[in-house]
């Protein structure tokens with residue numbers, strides 16, 4: 001009986017540890033700041049990403065384990081059910097969480113836990129980015145610039161973190177200027 005109890009305790013511990021390792025909250029967790037993870041599951045072993053900057057694994061955290069090929073990424077960019085070249089985008093390219101509420105004055109840490117470069121750019125209206133083949137029918141958001149990266153657009157490399165501070169109150173909108181379906185909204189109270 002005692003052995004069974006110990007077994008259950010150890011099993012519960014193992015499960016909770018594995019949840020800590022795998023959960024985005026853990027991947028995001030530093031200090032008490034609210035955290036958002038920019039994620040993608042690009043395959044680190046698929047040479048299809050090489051012409052577009054590759055899909056490296058962060059050498060420090062080793063957090064990224066990708067299984068999405070470049071071919072699958074492109075196949076899910078659009079859908080036959082969304083005519084007119086509308087961009088749908090691979091769901092693995094996403095921000096988690098993509099909606100948070102914070103108090104005025106709080107900093108927000110946005111970390112790239114994927115294998116591709118992303119941006120977390122504030123926009124007045126959601127739109128396209130500056131990589132036109134990934135925009136489909138979307139009009140580029142002016143904040144992203146058109147054709148070339150805007151100096152105000154900050155690239156967040158794999159494993160890096162961008163800290164947002166001094167956001168005014170209201171509903172603030174952010175998107176990736178490379179993968180425009182990676183959106184987020186932050187309500188600042």
Ligand SMILES: [Cu+2]
Nearest residue numbers: 118176178179
């Ligand atoms: Cu992106």
